[in-house]
Amino acid sequence: MPKTELKEYIVLRNREIPNIRDLDVYVANGGYETARNALTTMTPQAIVDEVKKSGLRGRGGAGFPCGVKWGFVPKELNPKYLVVNADESEPGTFNNHEIIDLNPHQMIEGVVISAFAIGANTAYIYIRGEFAYGARLLEQVINEARERGFVGKNVFGSGFDIDIHVHRGAGAYICGEETALLESLEGKIGQPRLKPPFPAVAGLYAKPTVVNNVETLTNVPRIIAKGADWFRSFGTEKSPGTKAVSISGHVKNPGNYEIPLGITMREFIYDWAGGMRSDVPLKFIIPGGASSTWLTTEHLDTPLTWDDMAAAGTMLGSGAVVILDESVSVVKAALKIDEFFKHESCGKCTPCREGTHFLVKVWERIDEGHGRSGDIELLADVGTQMLGKCFCPLGDSAVSAVNSAIKFFRPEIEAEIAGGTH
Amino acid sequence: MLYDKHKAEIDAILAKYPSKRSALLPMLYIAQDEYGRLDRDSIGEVAEILDLPPTDVYEVAGFYTLFYNEEVGKIVLDVCDDVPCCFCGAEELVADLENRLGVKAGHTTNDKLFTLRRVKCIAACDQAPVLQANLEFHNKVTPDKVDTLLAELRSEIESGKPISISGRFAEH
Ligand SMILES: Cc1cc2nc3c(=O)[nH]c(=O)nc-3n(C[C@H](O)[C@H](O)[C@H](O)COP(=O)(O)O)c2cc1C
Ligand code: SF4
Ligand code: FES
Numbered sequence: 001m002p003k004t005e006l007k008e009y010i011v012l013r014n015r016e017i018p019n020i021r022d023l024d025v026y027v028a029n030g031g032y033e034t035a036r037n038a039l040t041t042m043t044p045q046a047i048v049d050e051v052k053k054s055g056l057r058g059r060g061g062a063g064f065p066c067g068v069k070w071g072f073v074p075k076e077l078n079p080k081y082l083v084v085n086a087d088e089s090e091p092g093t094f095n096n097h098e099i100i101d102l103n104p105h106q107m108i109e110g111v112v113i114s115a116f117a118i119g120a121n122t123a124y125i126y127i128r129g130e131f132a133y134g135a136r137l138l139e140q141v142i143n144e145a146r147e148r149g150f151v152g153k154n155v156f157g158s159g160f161d162i163d164i165h166v167h168r169g170a171g172a173y174i175c176g177e178e179t180a181l182l183e184s185l186e187g188k189i190g191q192p193r194l195k196p197p198f199p200a201v202a203g204l205y206a207k208p209t210v211v212n213n214v215e216t217l218t219n220v221p222r223i224i225a226k227g228a229d230w231f232r233s234f235g236t237e238k239s240p241g242t243k244a245v246s247i248s249g250h251v252k253n254p255g256n257y258e259i260p261l262g263i264t265m266r267e268f269i270y271d272w273a274g275g276m277r278s279d280v281p282l283k284f285i286i287p288g289g290a291s292s293t294w295l296t297t298e299h300l301d302t303p304l305t306w307d308d309m310a311a312a313g314t315m316l317g318s319g320a321v322v323i324l325d326e327s328v329s330v331v332k333a334a335l336k337i338d339e340f341f342k343h344e345s346c347g348k349c350t351p352c353r354e355g356t357h358f359l360v361k362v363w364e365r366i367d368e369g370h371g372r373s374g375d376i377e378l379l380a381d382v383g384t385q386m387l388g389k390c391f392c393p394l395g396d397s398a399v400s401a402v403n404s405a406i407k408f409f410r411p412e413i414e415a416e417i418a419g420g421t422h
Numbered sequence: 423m424l425y426d427k428h429k430a431e432i433d434a435i436l437a438k439y440p441s442k443r444s445a446l447l448p449m450l451y452i453a454q455d456e457y458g459r460l461d462r463d464s465i466g467e468v469a470e471i472l473d474l475p476p477t478d479v480y481e482v483a484g485f486y487t488l489f490y491n492e493e494v495g496k497i498v499l500d501v502c503d504d505v506p507c508c509f510c511g512a513e514e515l516v517a518d519l520e521n522r523l524g525v526k527a528g529h530t531t532n533d534k535l536f537t538l539r540r541v542k543c544i545a546a547c548d549q550a551p552v553l554q555a556n557l558e559f560h561n562k563v564t565p566d567k568v569d570t571l572l573a574e575l576r577s578e579i580e581s582g583k584p585i586s587i588s589g590r591f592a593e594h
Binding site for chain 1: 438439440441443444445446447448450451472474481482485486487488489500503504505506508509510542543544545546547548550554557558559588589590591592
């Protein structure tokens with residue numbers, strides 16, 4: 001089958017328009033005109049409706065319909081906040097990184113339009129601490145936009161005020177979870193909050209707050225400029241649009257690719273990312289970030305959409321495909337992934353805090369040649385005790401690697417235990 | 423004192439938020455750059471500026487990986503050894519750096535110039551093996567590039583230009 005064409009870029013427009021990160025270039029290509037039109041000729045409700053109609057789903061992991069979430073914000077409560085989730089810390093994910101570094105004005109324009117739509121006069125961009133350059137760049141980009149009257153008081157003479165601030169995190173994956181993010185933005189340790197209340201009702205400083213991912217908001221100016229129907233001409237009925245997907249590991253051409261949603265994993269790996277980097281065959285795929293359940297070669301025909309990935313027992317997640325070849329030890333991979341979750345567990349609840357420790361301990365002894373018979377059952381049992389019993393999704397995520405490894409590669413783990421020095 | 427020396431920056435930070443406490447993370451970055459780490463005194467000073475109990479500030483400083491409670495070198499080298507980097511040359515890079523610097527990951531060289539750490543995914547997996555030096559990215563650091571990189575970093579330190587271990591400003 002020939003490679004599916006992407007008619008045009010929606011979010012990674014830096015691939016098409018050189019230097020689009022410079023304000024002059026962005027403006028020369030119609031930049032901020034959409035915000036001007038939206039703020040001076042549309043009502044907030046009309047923007048919410050158009051985004052609803054577009055079917056835009058949140059790009060941060062859960063795929064929740066963006067316009068629907070905006071609709072949950074109570075009109076009468078003020079002030080309201082828009083928070084941009086630029087924490088991007090899910091292993092394998094680096095698409096927000098590219099948008100921030102190379103197409104930042106489109107994201108800022110998305111913030112202006114979206115803040116107007118929900119009635120927020122203040123937006124915070126919560127950016128992971130490691131994106132030190134990105135944070136400085138965004139400060140600069142916002143200043144440039146402010147100097148032209150695109151951000152600040154009475155933007156485009158519309159009477160609408162929007163302040164945008166950059167807030168750097170300081171190294172903690174859990175701060176990508178929206179309520180932990182809000183805690184962190186309030187100057188506290190990043191531990192998730194009990195939901196409900198949802199942030200839309202009581203979020204930052206207990207005020208109505210919408211938290212959206214970088215890529216989600218970067219879609220907004222294009223949807224408003226070209227309409228929901230145009231947006232829906234990309235992707236599938238239930239997963240409209242495109243997705244910037246990161247692919248890494250043992251492929252020939254790792255990187256970000258903006259794909260029309262709905263192409264198969266096979267097409268993505270072989271036609272877009274160039275296939276495997278060497279003759280060593282594909283062993284398994286971590287398809288949606290470290291939190292996701294693995295796939296193997298038998299799943300290559302799964303379309304990349306939220307629903308198809310769920311039907312295959314995994315998730316599209318943050319749009320991060322990690323390809324690993326036969327040189328990789330399953331035990332080592334599972335160990336590394338659970339080390340990640342152990343390191344990033346915020347410590348708030350026992351099943352996650354203790355469970356991740358335990359998983360790492362068992363994986364470690366198998367990896368070091370001291371595995372015991374019964375260790376596989378032990379891992380599965382700890383996983384069962386964690387699943388559904390953790391305070392936030394991070395705990396469950398640590399079990400994905402365990403269950404995937406056991407389901408697809410049990411004989412390899414058994415052999416490693418049997419062959420160990422004990 | 424921290425506030426007097428960085429008044430403009432601190433006032434601008436405080437102006438961003440309706441609550442003083444929200445300024446805690448950015449304040450800790452400033453204090454860390456000023457004092458080289460977050461020890462008792464620097465934490466006390468931040469607590470005072472923000473009207474917070476020092477114990478709250480300790481708790482926050484201990485939670486995040488980019489706050490250093492122990493002494494670190496002039497340049498902190500963070501090598502990503504997560505999945506997939508660990509299968510794409512990260513282990514070799516860590517071993518190489520350990521050899522050349524003469525310290526194990528997690529430690530600071532005797533001359534106090536470098537701290538070498540293993541870190542989790544830094545969102546540049548397609549650039550493996552990848553590291554950050556004081557939070558600036560260095561992509562595709564294959565063994566043949568390590569010498570040049572270390573030499574560059576050393577000359578940056580020797581140039582005497584201000585250095586930000588917190589990544590508040592660019593160093594070159
Ligand atoms: C442990 C954990 C980490 C998360 N990390 C991120 C992240 O780095 N970036 C992000 O946009 N969403 C992340 N999310 C999802 C957010 O909680 C939230 O759903 C998202 O920011 C909403 O934006 P969206 O609807 O535009 O996708 C994370 C969720 C969990 C449970
Ligand atoms: S599941 Fe883990 S990360 Fe989530 S609240 Fe519990 S301890 Fe914290
Ligand atoms: S795993 Fe190393 S940068 Fe993502």
